Amino acid sequence: MLCVLRVVVLPGPDVTSDVSVIYHGWSEVLSGGTYPLHDVTWQYPPAAALAVLSPGLLPFLGYTPAFFTLVLVADAVVLTLLLRAGRPAPAPRSGGRPAGAWVWIAGVPLLGPTAYARYDLMVVAVAVAALFAAARRPRLAGALTGLGALLKVWPVLLLTGAPLRGRRARALWGGAGGAAAGLTLACVAAAPGALAFLTFQRDRGTEIESLGGLVFHLARPFGWDGTVLLRYGSVEFVGPGVPLVSALALLLNGAALGWLVLWRVRAREFTRTTLYDAAFTATLLFTTTSRVISPQYLLWLVGLAAVGMTVRGGRQGLPALLVLLATGLTLLEFPVGFAHVVAGDPRGVVPLALRNGLLVAASLSACRRLWASTRGxxxxxxxxxxxxxxxxxxxxxxxxxxxxxxxxxxxxxxxxG
Incomplete structure (x- = not known):
């Protein structure tokens, strides 16, 4: 909070500008009864309007301070859920572990002011609540998952390890489908342009912080004559070979999906940790192979890793540690060294390469552990x-x-005889 209020100033660009300029501008457009139809930086599902408009709940603070306050509340909600789930239980129940809360306590500050200067932490709070509700209140968990998917798509991956048959499965999947369909219809009926984000997402290219972006960072010293531009709300590479690398990233996304389907088909034994481990692994895979890896995406991974670490018997300890290390390196490349990343200097590219390498290592480790834990x-x-x-x-x-x-x-x- 001290960082986003500029009491403590970190080197690099002001990460709060998205809130004070972009989010605030979107809120004014949404208040006028329409989505930002002609703004290609609007990359979010229709329920994201709720997060953008939420500072209106605290009008006496002004838009930007109110937004930071609500994110602070969401942070407290996540920590409270992790602390409650991590409490030991009386015998014969084993209860949870406090390690999850410590993962969250470490991960949010490691990302720096970006954690509070985007609405992703609100989405993480919804996702964490959905995962913890799945065991006893599957219908509520499904509804929260549907809400999360309409806030920022990725929470749909929480269902990767969900049961497919039985009353609990019907409640979980039915709650998710019903909430998503109902919210979508409500948003489409409320204002034009609710689904405009689909076109803007389709046209995105290779962002300079992504795994594919490393190809062009390494090619620059050898004469690659492309450039970087601010497009669709992020800094992307533009030039020879970029469409090919973007297509390869989509192929990697498809390979990740194929592996997850193969895992579900071959899995024999589902434990109480499988839902959490599968959600973490799936989100990690799609984040690592994406054409865009924005710094705030690390919050998704930290939150899901924290949930998995609260449950005894979880197998994702090493990937969770690698994600925390990657989160700290993300702060070094954005905002601290972002000018060097844009310029392709070693001071920016080296932390970025290490961060992406850690994400790849975490992905491979998470896949191996998830596969082994369900093979029986x-x-x-x-x-x-x-x-x-x-x-x-x-x-x-x-x-x-x-x-x-x-x-x-x-x-x-x-x-x-």
């Missing part, structure tokens, strides 16, 4: 025979005895 052990023929012989049902790899225990064999020495 295939039951051998002997286990199946034993289960049937004892009147039991095979659960995973162990037979569960559902009938009376078999009688012990008679003592052969007591038989005549």
């Amino acid at each position: 052990r295939p039951a051998g023929r002997a286990a199946v025979v034993r289960a049937r012989r004892h009147g039991g049902t095979l659960i995973g790899t162990r037979p569960r005895i559902t009938g009376p225990a078999p009688a012990p064999p008679a003592d052969r020495s007591a038989r005549p």
Whole structure:
């Protein structure tokens, strides 16, 4: 808060300009009864209007201070949810772990003022609440997921590890679909241009902070004659080879989707941590392979990593640590070293390359751990025979005895003859 209020000033561009200029301008357009139809920087689903208009709840503060205050409240909500979920429970329940809260406490400051100068933290609060509600209140969790998807699309990935059959699955998927459809219809009916963001997203290119952008950072010293321009709300590369790299990024997105589908088909064992681990892994994959990696995207990963770290038995500890390191490097490249990133200087490119390398390593590690945690052990023929012989049902790899225990064999020495 001290950073966004300019009490503590970090080197680099003023990250609060998006709030004071862009968000405030959008709020005035939205208040007039229409979406920003002709503004290509409007890259968000229709419910994002709720976040942009939310500072109107505190009119006595002015738009920008009110926005920062609401983000502060969202930060407190996330921390409260993580602290509650991380409390130990009385026996025989094991409760949660405080590690998740510490991941959040570390991750938000590591990103610097960007964490409070974008509305992404509000979306993370919705996503965290949805994940924690999934176990006991699946309909509410589904509704929150639908709301999150209409705020910034990526929360739809929370359903990656959701059950597909049963009453809980119907409540979760039905709540998500109903909330998303209802909100979309309401937004379309309320103002024209609710779906204009789809065209603007389609036309985006390769942003200079993305994984694909490293290709052109490395090509610059060898005579690549392209340039950088501010387009669609971010700084992108423009020049030879950019369309090809953008197409390859889309192919990587498709490969990530294909791997997730293969994982769901091959997964044998779903535990209480699978929903959290799958949501984190899917979001990490799509963030890393995206044509655009804006600094605030790291908040999504920090929030989902924190949720996974609250649950005992979670397997994503190493990827969560790598994400925290990547978040700290993100602060070094934006806003501190952003001028050097734009210019292609080593002072900007080196932290950026390290950050993207950590995201790749975290993605590979998260995929491997998610795959291993749900593969289980295939039951051998002997286990199946034993289960049937004892009147039991095979659960995973162990037979569960559902009938009376078999009688012990008679003592052969007591038989005549």
